[in-house]
Amino acid sequence: MTHTPEHETTTPTPAEEALANATNDASLARSLARSEEIRADLDVNPGRYRMLTGVRPTGNMHLGHYFGTMHSWRRIQDLGVDTWILVADYQVITDRDGVGPIRERVLSLVADTLAVGVDPERSTVFAHSAVPAANQLMLPFLSLVTESELHRNPTVKAELEATDGRAMSGLMLTYPVHQAADILFCQANLVPVGKDQLPHLEQARLIAQRFDKRYGRADKHRPVFRRPEALLSEAPLLLGLDGEKMSKSRHNTIELRMSADETAKALKKAKTDSDRVITYDPADRPEVSNLLMLASLCGAGTPEDIAARISDGGAGALKKLTTEAVNEFFAPIRARRAELAANEDYLREVLHGGNARACEVAEATLEDVRAAMHMNY
Structure with a gap:
């Protein structure tokens, strides 16, 4: 039997209430309306945006991934939006004992990404295990959230309920913070998500807000982090071939690589x-x-x-x-x-180029963070 730890109860701030209510009907309606505004603005002002989307390489990409989000990557890129595709390899171990055939899956994901039209000359394809400065943001970010907030996150709650007595890893508990680091390190202000991911995006916004409030910076008109917004998916939800939720682990998918x-x-x-x-x-x-x-x-x-x-x-x-x-x-x-x-060398070349750009941006962000925290000795 799984027991949920007791947590301290405090009066939530307005920002905390916004996080807790991120998926209620009123919030979803606002998010949908704002998403439509952004969608229209992308055609007119693509240069305002940097888009980040990420995929965990836990298996081969399938039609659910394609129609859910991958089909939009080329269109967004072709509009002129600065497009970043994250291969979320560290997140493979949030709820697993090992990484499995991680190298093969990462390169497979890069191949899928390029096959659907992402151009590495115009977009950044990278793995976050190769960007130390981005992962270093986890430390100050963890000081900005409470344990009770993490336990309230829908993904964390679902994992806790599904553990069947198995203890949750610390990385799984802090999964929302890791996602926030992925989004904020590159100053992304646009994140394509489904409505179930809105609480994660709200957590990233809350962390950015708290960091600026706690540490501030000399230029009050330019906060350390941009505030990311959601671009909600318009695609209908596809079921797996067995009528259940489409999932790599259920083997009920049609993979992009299938003949x-x-x-x-x-x-x-x-x-x-x-x-x-x-x-x-x-x-x-x-x-x-x-x-x-x-x-x-x-x-x-x-x-x-x-x-x-x-x-x-x-x-x-x-x-x-x-x-x-x-x-x-x-x-x-x-x-x-x-x-x-068939050209592994090229796939690795694309990934290494993306990693290098991501590292450059992450180092600049980390320097801003250190300066704001007065840790730039």
Whole structure:
């Protein structure tokens, strides 16, 4: 049985209340409205923004990742936004005993990133284990948060509930602070997230605010850290092939690197239902509707139109159409990925170049932090 430690109770400040309520309806509505304002401004003023997004290399990237966030990376980059892609390798060990085949997974993630159109000449692709100055920010940042705040974070709470008696690691408990360091070290002010990640972004904003309030700086008009804002994903949530949440650990995904034959084999096993007439009904027929949505995202038409075309063709016809749509849509990405994966030296060159730029920016930020803390001896 898992026991939640008792924590001191104090009257929360307005900022702490904002963190605790980050996912309530009113806050979400504000975040959605602000996200739309930013989306419109990106077309007009891309130079105002530095975007950071990160992925943990715990397995191979799949279609959920692509339609959730990866598809937007090239568009944001091509608008002229300073784009940073974080390979979050240290975060692999937050809830695991080891890193697994980390080297292969990191290089695979770099190949996926470049295959979807990220240009290393215009974007920064880096691993945060290679940026010591960014990770050093964890120490002052940890002094700005309380244990009770960390335990209230939804990701930490979910992990604690899922441990089944296993003690949570210190790194898992401080996961929100590590994410804040990732965002703030490079002065990112735009972070693509799903609504479930809003509390993490609010934690980063709160840390930046507290740092400036506690330490300040001579130039009051230029705080040490920019305030990051959310760019909420517009993509619908895709289920896994078993009808559950799409997850690398559940092996219910279609990976970007899969061949056409492997994709067909995986989709043949996708869960549907016994009703032969195909209809788009996400509430009552989630598995069938999921395949319709996947085919739609791959350019086959609206889910309703696809369902009407299949009509009483049954699950077999649905899976065949979805397979054809997926394989046609991803064929050029997979071809480019195969070329990249065959050239490990180039992938390492891209990563080393990104690491060097990230280190340069992190050192400058750390110097600002030291100066504000009067630790620049």
